[in-house]
Amino acid sequence: MSTQPNHFAPLARLLHWLMALMIIAMLFIGAGMVASVSQRHEWLIHLHKPLGVAILLLAIVRLGVRFSTRQPPLPADLPVWQALAAKASHVLLYALMLVLPLLGWAMISASGEPVMLSSSLQLPSIVPADAQMFAFLRKAHGYLAYLMFLTVLLHLAAALFHGWVRRDDVLDSMLRGKDRG
Amino acid sequence: MVDRSSPPTRPPLSAASLTLRLAAIAVVVGAVAGAFAYVNGTFDPQRLTPKKLINVLETNNGVHPGFRRNHAKGVCVIGHFESSGEARSYSTAQVFNEARTPVVGRFALPAGSPYAPDGAVPIRSLALRFTQENGQQWRTGMNSMPVFPVGTPEAFYQFQQALSPLPATGKPDPGAVPAFFGSHPEAAPFLAWVKTAKPSASYVTETYNSVNAFYLVNATGQKQAVRWNMVPQAKDAPGATAPEGSDFLEKDLVQRITAGPLRWQLMITLADPGDPVNDASKPWPEGRKVVNAGTLVLESTQPQLDGECRDINYDPLVLPAGIEGSDDPLLAARSAGYANSYLRRTSEVSQLPAAKQEAQQ
Numbered sequence: 001m002s003t004q005p006n007h008f009a010p011l012a013r014l015l016h017w018l019m020a021l022m023i024i025a026m027l028f029i030g031a032g033m034v035a036s037v038s039q040r041h042e043w044l045i046h047l048h049k050p051l052g053v054a055i056l057l058l059a060i061v062r063l064g065v066r067f068s069t070r071q072p073p074l075p076a077d078l079p080v081w082q083a084l085a086a087k088a089s090h091v092l093l094y095a096l097m098l099v100l101p102l103l104g105w106a107m108i109s110a111s112g113e114p115v116m117l118s119s120s121l122q123l124p125s126i127v128p129a130d131a132q133m134f135a136f137l138r139k140a141h142g143y144l145a146y147l148m149f150l151t152v153l154l155h156l157a158a159a160l161f162h163g164w165v166r167r168d169d170v171l172d173s174m175l176r177g178k179d180r181g
Numbered sequence: 182m183v184d185r186s187s188p189p190t191r192p193p194l195s196a197a198s199l200t201l202r203l204a205a206i207a208v209v210v211g212a213v214a215g216a217f218a219y220v221n222g223t224f225d226p227q228r229l230t231p232k233k234l235i236n237v238l239e240t241n242n243g244v245h246p247g248f249r250r251n252h253a254k255g256v257c258v259i260g261h262f263e264s265s266g267e268a269r270s271y272s273t274a275q276v277f278n279e280a281r282t283p284v285v286g287r288f289a290l291p292a293g294s295p296y297a298p299d300g301a302v303p304i305r306s307l308a309l310r311f312t313q314e315n316g317q318q319w320r321t322g323m324n325s326m327p328v329f330p331v332g333t334p335e336a337f338y339q340f341q342q343a344l345s346p347l348p349a350t351g352k353p354d355p356g357a358v359p360a361f362f363g364s365h366p367e368a369a370p371f372l373a374w375v376k377t378a379k380p381s382a383s384y385v386t387e388t389y390n391s392v393n394a395f396y397l398v399n400a401t402g403q404k405q406a407v408r409w410n411m412v413p414q415a416k417d418a419p420g421a422t423a424p425e426g427s428d429f430l431e432k433d434l435v436q437r438i439t440a441g442p443l444r445w446q447l448m449i450t451l452a453d454p455g456d457p458v459n460d461a462s463k464p465w466p467e468g469r470k471v472v473n474a475g476t477l478v479l480e481s482t483q484p485q486l487d488g489e490c491r492d493i494n495y496d497p498l499v500l501p502a503g504i505e506g507s508d509d510p511l512l513a514a515r516s517a518g519y520a521n522s523y524l525r526r527t528s529e530v531s532q533l534p535a536a537k538q539e540a541q542q
Contacts, residue, residue: 024213031221035230037334037514042498042506111523112492113499114316120502122316131492135527149217157210164202167191 007173009069015062016174022055023097027149034142049104050117056101063094072173075166086158089151096148100141102126107137229338231521234514237341238522242293247533250522252306252322254297255289256431257488260442260479262311268449268474271405272397274503275313277474282311284477287490288384288434291324298427303378305430307389307411308495309477317501320493322515323389323411326378329461330371334514340365367462380423383433385415385443393497393515394458394507397449406452406507408465411445411477435482445477459508486533494523 008016026048033044074083105126108115112129114122127133163171194202222228238250245253261283268277276282286309292301304325311319331337343357362368381387389411396404415437423429437443449472450465457463485491498506498516506512 028217028220031217033517035220035222035228035232037229037231037234037517039508039510039513041231041517042513111494113494113496114318116317119500119505120317129492131527131530134492135524135530138524139528153210153214156213157206160206160209164206165194165199 004073005070006072006169007176008071009065012062012065012069012071013174015058015065019055019058019062019097022051022058023148024152026051026055027145027152030145031149046118049108049115052101052104053117053123055097056105059094059097059101062097066094072169075168075170078166078168082158089154089158092151093148093155096144096151100144100148103137103141103144107134107141110134110137229335231517234334234338234341234518235521235525237338237345238293241341241344241346245293245295246529247526247531248295249289249526251293252289252291252308253293253295254299255287255306255485255490256434257483257485257490258284258286258288258434258438258479259481259483259489260284260286260477262447262475262477264475265473266475267472268397271399271407271449271451271472272503273400274319274397274501275315275317276311276319276501277503279314282313284479285310285312285489285493286479287485287493287495288430290430299430300380300423300427303375303380305381305384305387305389307384307387308490308493310490310493310495310499311501313501315501318499319501319504320495320497320499321391321409322495322497323391323409325381325387325389326371326392327374327390328370328464329392329511330368331365332367332460332462333510334518336365336367337511337514367460370464371462381417382423382429383415383417383437384430385434385437386413386417388412389445391497393461393509393512394452395500396505396507398503398505404505406456406458407449408452409447409449409474412448414444414446431482438479438482443479445479447474447477448472449474459510461509461511492527494519496520496523 007013029044029048029051033041033048036044074086078086105115105123109125109127110130110133115125116122127137159171159174162168218224222230235250242250242253249255261281262276263281264277264279266277271277286307289306289308290297290299290302291304291306306322306324308322309320313319329337331340340358340361343361344353346352347354362372391409394406394408397407398404451470451472452458452465453469456465456469483489496516496519497512500506
């Protein structure tokens with residue numbers, strides 16, 4: 001008899017934890033670089049661009065994994081509003097994983113600067129140079145990054161709530177591969 | 182909808198245990214949020230940020246929407262660079278290897294107001310963007326002074342604070358600038374230069390200096406510390422002084438460029454080991470080897486309000502492969518500060534036509 005899985009597929013878990021580290025690092029790098037005039041500013045920007053593109057690529061892979069594997073169901077006794085919040089926040093996280101790197105890429109394109117991932121690795125521009133477009137994209141990049149940070153905090157709080165307060169299988173389903181037993 | 186899994190049986194938590202667990206979650210989430218606030222400077226009001234650097238310029242100069250927060254008055258120039266090939270052995274950058282590289286530049290007055298009279302400061306600046314065939318760019322912002330007054334962004338900020346108007350009088354404290362220089366002996370080379378500097382009558386007869394140091398990197402990965410100068414072919418007539426009026430520089434430039442292209446030689450000075458690479462307030466001793474990398478040819482001008490240079494941020498750390506920034510702390514600060522100014526003014530582009538009318542009145 002086919003049953004619902006109790007845990008995420010190993011590849012899904014690997015991508016989750018790898019990207020969790022990358023995204024949190026990315027949010028801290030971004031916040032640090034715009035608040036610094038020291039050499040840290042330059043150093044962090046050189047990390048921020050290739051890391052952002054790596055997150056974009058991994059997010060695409062991860063969406064593929066998401067749609068090709070089965071996810072463990074939410075607990076049946078979870079209040080409806082929490083189930084809805086869980087779904088909405090996951091959609092938001094996936095959307096931001098894709099949108100934030102694209103906004104970063106587009107804003108550099110709009111500034112007319114070459115989009116350099118290293119001293120010689122260059123990406124094509126994805127929007128034409130335009131000052132007003134730059135200002136819009138740059139602000140969207142900043143505000144949505146803060147939204148992502150808040151969503152990540154909510155996600156973290158909810159995961160711990162499942163693990164420590166509700167003591168259901170939700171946190172466990174991302175932590176380990178074997179059913180509890 | 183995904184089927185819900187059946188609820189497991191769990192003993193309920195005691196009130197004390199529940200409180201403790203919720204508190205633990207709050208601590209974890211609070212710690213992450215706190216670390217973030219630490220990184221973005223919320224807990225550190227003393228930290229010098231790009232925002233503070235640009236704010237102090239706005240305090241001192243007023244806000245002129247859509248204009249650069251410094252070097253606000255200027256004019257766009259279009260031209261190209263002809264490489265001599267002599268810098269090729271020091272740098273792999275295409276600009277030194279291809280015969281010709283297109284350039285969009287900007288002459289400007291290092292003042293915060295777009296309406297400052299041209300005689301207000303004895304310094305002129307030239308910013309250039311070279312666009313290489315491979316798409317990489319070299320952006321440089323040069324000044325006619327040979328050294329920067331100070332060596333760090335913190336000292337620059339303090340200098341700007343000394344120039345800030347006092348709330349009581351609306352004017353700067355007359356003792357603040359002498360006090361600043363009194364406690365900044367590193368400014369001596371700049372002060373010695375500025376004593377003899379006069380506002381020039383023309384942008385065209387000035388030498389423009391990188392001021393900060395950079396590295397050229399060649400095909401074998403060898404790094405050579407350098408500073409560069411754009412040395413004009415045009416020379417001042419003997420005894421030439423700045424004319425009356427406040428807008429003579431742009432008129433002079435347009436007049437001269439209409440008569441024919443204007444040329445500068447790009448002279449690259451190679452540092453000796455031990456020359457200060459991380460301090461723009463210190464000149465390098467005479468006698469350093471100089472490479473003539475080629476000729477900058479400027480062919481036409483455009484008004485800055487709708488010219489190509491308007492939307493270019495002349496960030497000195499936009500560099501092609503083969504040129505690298507040094508560890509001069511002013512370079513990183515310029516890059517960070519310019520980015521902040523660029524976001525402010527690109528957000529205000531729609532306010533520029535009004536500024537255009539204002540300037541004409």
